[in-house]
Amino acid sequence: MTLEAVPAGALMVLRAAALFDGVSSTLMAEPSVVIADGVITAVHGPAGPLPAAAHVVDLPGFTLMPGLVDTHVHLCFDATGDPVGHLAETDDGVLREQMAEAARRALRAGVTTVRDLGDRGYLALDLRDHGPAGGADPLPAIVAAGPPITTPGGHCHFLGGAASGEAGLRAAVRERAERGVDVIKVMASGGNITPGSLAHEPQLSAGSLRVIVDEAHRHGLPVTAHAHSARSIADAVAARVDGIEHATFITAEGVDAPEALIRDIAARRIAVGWTVGRDPGQLQTVPPQIASRMAALITNRRRLYESGAVLVPGSDAGVTPAKPHDVLPYAPEELAAAGLGPAEILQAMTSRAAQACGLGRRKGRIAPGFDADIIAVDGNPIDDLAAIRKLRAVYIAGRPVLPAPGGPDGSKER
Numbered sequence: 001m002t003l004e005a006v007p008a009g010a011l012m013v014l015r016a017a018a019l020f021d022g023v024s025s026t027l028m029a030e031p032s033v034v035i036a037d038g039v040i041t042a043v044h045g046p047a048g049p050l051p052a053a054a055h056v057v058d059l060p061g062f063t064l065m066p067g068l069v070d071t072h073v074h075l076c077f078d079a080t081g082d083p084v085g086h087l088a089e090t091d092d093g094v095l096r097e098q099m100a101e102a103a104r105r106a107l108r109a110g111v112t113t114v115r116d117l118g119d120r121g122y123l124a125l126d127l128r129d130h131g132p133a134g135g136a137d138p139l140p141a142i143v144a145a146g147p148p149i150t151t152p153g154g155h156c157h158f159l160g161g162a163a164s165g166e167a168g169l170r171a172a173v174r175e176r177a178e179r180g181v182d183v184i185k186v187m188a189s190g191g192n193i194t195p196g197s198l199a200h201e202p203q204l205s206a207g208s209l210r211v212i213v214d215e216a217h218r219h220g221l222p223v224t225a226h227a228h229s230a231r232s233i234a235d236a237v238a239a240r241v242d243g244i245e246h247a248t249f250i251t252a253e254g255v256d257a258p259e260a261l262i263r264d265i266a267a268r269r270i271a272v273g274w275t276v277g278r279d280p281g282q283l284q285t286v287p288p289q290i291a292s293r294m295a296a297l298i299t300n301r302r303r304l305y306e307s308g309a310v311l312v313p314g315s316d317a318g319v320t321p322a323k324p325h326d327v328l329p330y331a332p333e334e335l336a337a338a339g340l341g342p343a344e345i346l347q348a349m350t351s352r353a354a355q356a357c358g359l360g361r362r363k364g365r366i367a368p369g370f371d372a373d374i375i376a377v378d379g380n381p382i383d384d385l386a387a388i389r390k391l392r393a394v395y396i397a398g399r400p401v402l403p404a405p406g407g408p409d410g411s412k413e414r
C-alpha cells in the first residue's frame with residue numbers, strides 16, 4: 001500500500017477488492033474510484049476505464065467505504081475520568097491544540113467527519129475554519145455547534161452557553177448564527193457529567209425550547225436537543241427540534257418511553273442521536289445511571305428502530321474514559337443489538353449520519369460529486385462488522401492519512 005500524496009491537479013484512482021458506497025445493501029466487486037482535486041469524479045466496476053496519466057493506488061483484498069461520520073463529539077473533553085476538571089485548568093491556546101489532536105485521533109480511526117456538539121469559546125469553529133497550526137497533519141471535516149445553550153448552572157454551563165429569559169435565549173441563538181455555527185445545540189435536560197445536574201430532570205421548559213427553535217429556524221439553523229428525561233424529549237418534540245441527542249427516556253427510577261412519543265418522533269422524522277460506541281476495555285467507567293438502565297435502553301432502542309424513526313449514531317466522544325475520540329468504530333455491535341442489519345448499520349454510520357449533519361450532498365457516500373473521504377478496511381464489513389476496525393487506509397479529500405496501527409483495536413486485531 002502506498003501513502004504518497006498525489007500532486008495537486010493529478011487524477012488519482014483507488015482500486016480495491018470491493019466497495020460499499022454508503023447507501024447500497026451489497027458490495028460492488030473490483031471497484032475503481034477516480035478522484036480529482038479531492039472530489040470523486042467516477043466510480044467504475046470491474047475492468048472500468050482507467051484515465052490516462054492517473055496515479056493508481058492498489059489496495060488488493062480490501063474494501064473501500066465512505067469515511068465514518070460521528071454525529072456527536074466533544075473535542076474539548078479529554079476522555080479522562082475528569083474531563084470537566086481538566087478543561088477548567090486548560091487555557092484556550094492549549095485547548096485548541098488538544099482539540100486538534102482529538103480530531104486527528106478520530107481521523108486515524110477512519111472518522112472523516114465529526115460534529116462537535118459543545119465546545120468552549122467557539123474553538124471547534126476555529127478549527128473548522130482555520131485547521132491545525134502550521135502544516136500539521138490534516139483534520140477530519142468538522143461541523144460545529146459552539147457552546148451549547150443551557151440554563152444558568154445547568155448541564156455543561158462551564159462551556160459558557162448559559163442563557164435565560166426569552167430575550168436572552170433569542171440573543172444566544174443570534175450570537176451563534178453570527179459566529180457561523182452549523183447547528184444549535186441545546187441542553188433540554190440535565191446530564192451525567194455536570195455536578196448538581198440530573199439527567200432525568202428537565203432543565204429548559206417547553207416554552208424556552210420553542211423560543212430557541214423559533215429563533216434558530218429564522219436563521220436557517222437546525223436545532224438538536226440533548227434530552228435524557230422523557231419529559232424533556234416530549235417537550236423537544238413539541239418544540240419541533242430537528243434532532244434529539246441520547247433519547248434515553250430515563251426517569252428517577254428507570255426508563256419510561258411512552259408509545260405515543262416514540263410514534264411522534266418517527267412521524268416527524270426527528271433525527272434520534274443514539275449514543276453508541278464504548279471502549280471495551282473501559283466499560284466500568286460508563287456512568288452508573290446509564291449502566292444500570294442498559295437493558296431497558298436497548299429495549300427502547302429496538303422500539304424506536306421498529307417504529308421507523310430516523311436513527312443516527314454518535315459517540316459522545318470525550319465525555320468518559322469509555323469514550324476516547326476514536327471510539328466510533330465500536331458502535332456497530334450496539335446498533336446490531338437494537339435490531340439494525342449490517343448494511344443498515346453501515347448506512348447509518350456514513351450516509352445517514354452525514355445527512356443528519358447537513359452534509360448529505362458532500363459526505364457519507366462514494367459517488368461522483370462527493371468528497372473523497374474514503375477508508376479501506378480488511379474484510380467484508382457487511383459479513384463481519386468488526387472489519388471496520390481493521391482499518392488499512394484513510395483518505396480525507398483524497399489526501400492519505402496514516403491510520404492508527406491495526407485500526408482502533410491496535411495490535412489486538414493485527
Ligand SMILES: [Zn+2]
Nearest residue numbers: 072074117316
Ligand atoms: Zn454530548
